Amino acid sequence: MIRGKMERMPDSAGTPKLAAHRVEGIANDLHSAAIHLLRRVRKQDTKTGEGPARLSALSVLVFAGPMTLGELATAEQVRPPTMTRIVAALESRGLAEKVRDSEDARRVKIHATQKGSALLKRGRKLRVAYLAHQLRKLSDSELMTLGEGISVLERVLGNWGRS
Amino acid sequence: MIRGKMERMPDSAGTPKLAAHRVEGIANDLHSAAIHLLRRVRKQDTKTGEGPARLSALSVLVFAGPMTLGELATAEQVRPPTMTRIVAALESRGLAEKVRDSEDARRVKIHATQKGSALLKRGRKLRVAYLAHQLRKLSDSELMTLGEGISVLERVLGNWGRS
DNA sequence: CGATATTTGTTAGCATAGCTAACGAATTAT
DNA sequence: ATAATTCGTTAGCTATGCTAACAAATATCG
Numbered sequence: 187m188i189r190g191k192m193e194r195m196p197d198s199a200g201t202p203k204l205a206a207h208r209v210e211g212i213a214n215d216l217h218s219a220a221i222h223l224l225r226r227v228r229k230q231d232t233k234t235g236e237g238p239a240r241l242s243a244l245s246v247l248v249f250a251g252p253m254t255l256g257e258l259a260t261a262e263q264v265r266p267p268t269m270t271r272i273v274a275a276l277e278s279r280g281l282a283e284k285v286r287d288s289e290d291a292r293r294v295k296i297h298a299t300q301k302g303s304a305l306l307k308r309g310r311k312l313r314v315a316y317l318a319h320q321l322r323k324l325s326d327s328e329l330m331t332l333g334e335g336i337s338v339l340e341r342v343l344g345n346w347g348r349s
Numbered sequence: 350m351i352r353g354k355m356e357r358m359p360d361s362a363g364t365p366k367l368a369a370h371r372v373e374g375i376a377n378d379l380h381s382a383a384i385h386l387l388r389r390v391r392k393q394d395t396k397t398g399e400g401p402a403r404l405s406a407l408s409v410l411v412f413a414g415p416m417t418l419g420e421l422a423t424a425e426q427v428r429p430p431t432m433t434r435i436v437a438a439l440e441s442r443g444l445a446e447k448v449r450d451s452e453d454a455r456r457v458k459i460h461a462t463q464k465g466s467a468l469l470k471r472g473r474k475l476r477v478a479y480l481a482h483q484l485r486k487l488s489d490s491e492l493m494t495l496g497e498g499i500s501v502l503e504r505v506l507g508n509w510g511r512s
Numbered sequence: 513c514g515a516t517a518t519t520t521g522t523t524a525g526c527a528t529a530g531c532t533a534a535c536g537a538a539t540t541a542t
Numbered sequence: 543a544t545a546a547t548t549c550g551t552t553a554g555c556t557a558t559g560c561t562a563a564c565a566a567a568t569a570t571c572g
Contacts, residue, residue, distance in 0.1 A: 335498010
């Protein structure tokens with residue numbers, strides 16, 4: 187959806203602000219685009235032989251490093267019993283390992299194994315390569331525009347929930 | 350991730366093209382941002398009382414109009430037996446209806462009911478409002494940049510798989 | 513026309529992934 | 543020391559994905 191010129195509403199301090207309905211429109215388009223994008227790249231995951239929950243948990247372990255089961259559950263927005271089962275499945279496949287914490291015997295630290303890390307990176311590469319293939323149809327200037335938009339989005343994600 | 354100036358590699362026809370590794374980098378960042386964005390807005394869905402597969406199928410019915418079970422399964426990238434069950438659940442809750450096709454008695458056309466349409470739109474509003482709330486922290490120029498990036502992304506999605 | 517093939521959706525049965533409730537073990541607080 | 547809290551697991555439910563096998567309707571072909 188291509189939008190027209192900026193529409194501004196001055197506030198009491200004189201700082202121009204885009205009209206609220208435009209922000210909602212951008213939010214709606216962004217939401218819709220993200221859904222359709224992921225729906226498409228996700229299909230590549232079947233080639234890894236692992237389900238989405240396992241791949242997602244593994245990616246946290248690989249990119250953020252070892253952590254306890256509870257931390258991993260929080261990171262994945264999942265309840266502890268769910269993560270217990272996901273970790274058990276990863277362990278049975280040799281993709282992750284549980285290590286007891288010597289400080290606190292209740293805690294269990296989860297590590298990705300070499301095999302797990304390799305599998306995750308292979309899967310990630312499939313998704314990204316597929317997406318990159320589609321992006322190569324864009325002109326240089328379109329790619330620059332897209333890249334700048336992503337930079338803004340990364341700032342939004344970094345400040346999510348603050349203030 | 351903020352990228353520097355354009356990096357170009359002339360091809361044999363003289364058309365400048367961004368280096369391949371930059372395209373991969375943009376694809377990677379876009380992929381990652383989309384994952385984190387949806388993971389966050391998704392939490393709003395619990396307020397609707399329906400699961401993700403039902404909400405997703407319902408959104409196709411609401412925004413694309415009535416269609417057969419097979420078409421809906423294809424749109425949702427799901428096998429027919431899975432969609433049979435999702436539609437049965439939507440029907441039992443009064444969110445969708447099955448109508449037999451008078452032309453071809455094998456076909457079953459699925460319609461969203463008023464109640465289904467209302468529920469879907471309520472849920473969608475929750476997601477988008479939550480996202481819009483985060484976007485309001487951006488400056489006008491950042492919002493413009495983001496909007497332009499989304500327009501490019503929508504073009505990519507529109508041409509997906511072509512050529 | 514009638515036998516066969518294809519298409520459409522369902523049923524059955526399995527695996528994965530989410531939840532809450534209830535619990536056991538370890539640690540911390542009183 | 544006892545009580546409260548924390549961390550993870552077990553049990554058991556629901557939801558969502560799949561393949562295989564099937565029934566019914568339609569299409570095709572001899």
